[in-house]
Amino acid sequence: MASRSETSETLRNKCAACFRQFNKMEHLVEHMRISSHSVHEPMCGICKKHCRSFESLREHLIGPLPKQECKNIFSVLGCKFCLTILDSYNSLMIHQERCQLSNLxxxxxxxxxxxxxxxxxxxxxxxxxxxxxxxxxxxxxxxxxxxxxxxxxxxxxxxxxxxxxxxxxxxxxxxxxxxxxxxxxxxxxxxxxxxxxxxxxxxxxxxxxxxxxxxxxxxxxxxxxxxxxxxxxxxxxxxxxxxxxxxxxxxxxxxxxxxxxxxxxxxxxxxxxxxxxxxxxxxxxxxxxxxxxxxxxxxxxSQKHAVEDHPLASDPQNRNNFASWRQAELERMSAEEMLAISRSDYYCWCLDS
CATH class of the missing domain: 3.30.420.10 (Ribonuclease H-like superfamily/Ribonuclease H)
Structure with a gap:
């Protein structure tokens, strides 16, 4: 059986975006270095998990092996088109009339x-x-x-x-x-x-x-x-x-x-x-x-994402965010702090607004 300290250490090494867990902090740092997690990724409105695409978010909510807690809530309050979670059934009905474009x-x-x-x-x-x-x-x-x-x-x-x-x-x-x-x-x-x-x-x-x-x-x-x-x-x-x-x-x-x-x-x-x-x-x-x-x-x-000064990983201002020479500093950061400095590897269309 794992000791309490080992369990605590594993939780500390849990990605704040996709919730993957790593045995060592250096492995989590490497994951953040290559994953390009950001506010622009599709995100579950229930557990806040980041997904790489809306298809993977759909699988998370209603796929063959969904997260059961999220599936239960989504089946009652979720929009099957934009995958948003509403706060009430009436709000969902009003939202879906606007979200489903078949009437047009x-x-x-x-x-x-x-x-x-x-x-x-x-x-x-x-x-x-x-x-x-x-x-x-x-x-x-x-x-x-x-x-x-x-x-x-x-x-x-x-x-x-x-x-x-x-x-x-x-x-x-x-x-x-x-x-x-x-x-x-x-x-x-x-x-x-x-x-x-x-x-x-x-x-x-x-x-x-x-x-x-x-x-x-x-x-x-x-x-x-x-x-x-x-x-x-x-x-x-x-x-x-x-x-x-x-x-x-x-x-x-x-x-x-x-x-x-x-x-x-x-x-x-x-x-x-x-x-x-x-x-x-x-x-x-x-x-x-x-x-x-x-x-x-x-x-x-039309997606509403948090505004960032330099939203792309390729922006010059972000080139040292996960530089190898910062390894020791990054390993002292929390998972949330690393997510805060992580940037997207694609141009989100919300930036056209």
Whole structure:
């Protein structure tokens, strides 16, 4: 049987974020050095455990092996979409009406049925309210001898209010050998006189940069627009577009929205799990996907996290927080003190607010 002093020492070596326990303080220090725990991680509203993603938080609350105490409370007072804990059942009912966006989906489908072709791409020289945010989605047709080469056949851009800024069919630079009609709804006649890829590329590039040279684009204080989407690297590649990574918000690679094994979740799953409605049930419309990614982005951006002067582990001011030469000093700290100086290893979208 472990002595009381041994038990006390083990508790002292317990991580204040994820609750892992270590035999020695030096092991806890090494854990904090590589874990990048921070206020930006999804956190259980009951036991305050930090999780690396919302999927791991969901497993903690309602998974196959949840923490039983948290599961019992969550089953009564928890929102299954944003995983928040409310203080009463009535508060939960009011919250879920706002949190579940399926009631907005009927209007979305009606708007999709009359989408038409739009081109409202205009530059804006104003700096008044921070970077504008737009969402982009494409539908791919097939090229090559077996039709497996992705070619952009349709593209859509929307603003923060889900208004269509740009929507057009795209004429690929090489022949289409598979229109993939069952999923894209695209026919050969739609692309016969469609806008050429080069023109689409130029229009979108100019709109995103908003009058700024590519080399001058910066995340804050500039005119360039934040670009939201799911699998954006593939879209940009097919559109032959270049855009700075610091201005891209991709729901496929955003750590809190990824699987516990750090693989991407599908947009269909994310929309059903975090917004409460289904997409991609038949012919897939890029406008529908733009709206889903914009709503996911807004949900992630609206999280209220504690304000930090230097929130990223990569910020120069944080480079010595867990330096090896501080080992003796760190081992004298409590777990809570080490958590206080720990910083995130990814850019939390709440910082866009």
């Amino acid at each position: 989906n009927a209007g979305l489908i009606a708007r999709m049925s009359n989408i038409g072709l739009r081109d409202n791409l205009t530059n804006d020289s104003g700096y008044t309210r921070g970077p504008q945010v737009v969402a982009l989605a494409c539908k791919m047709v097939g090229g090559g001898s077996d039709g497996s080469l992705d070619l952009c056949g349709r593209v859509c851009l929307i603003d923060e209010n889900e208004n269509i800024i740009f929507h057009t069919y795209v004429k690929p630079p090489i022949p289409v050998t598979n229109y993939r009609y069952e999923s894209t709804g695209i026919r050969s006649e739609y692309l016969r006189d469609a806008m050429p890829l080069r023109l689409v590329q130029s229009k979108i590039q100019n709109f995103l940069c908003n009058g700024e040279p590519m080399w001058k684009i910066r995340p804050r204080g500039g005119k360039a627009r934040i670009l939201v989407g799911h699998g954006l690297n593939h879209y940009l590649d097919r559109l032959q577009l270049e855009y700075p990574a610091m201005m891209i918000r991709d729901t496929a690679t955003y750590p809190p929205l990824m699987k516990t094994c750090k693989l991407s979740n599908s947009l269909k799953y994310l929309t059903q799990a975090y917004l409460g409605y289904d997409i991609q049930t038949g012919i897939q419309d890029p406008y529908e996907e733009c709206v889903a990614t914009m709503r996911l982005y807004m949900r992630m951006r």
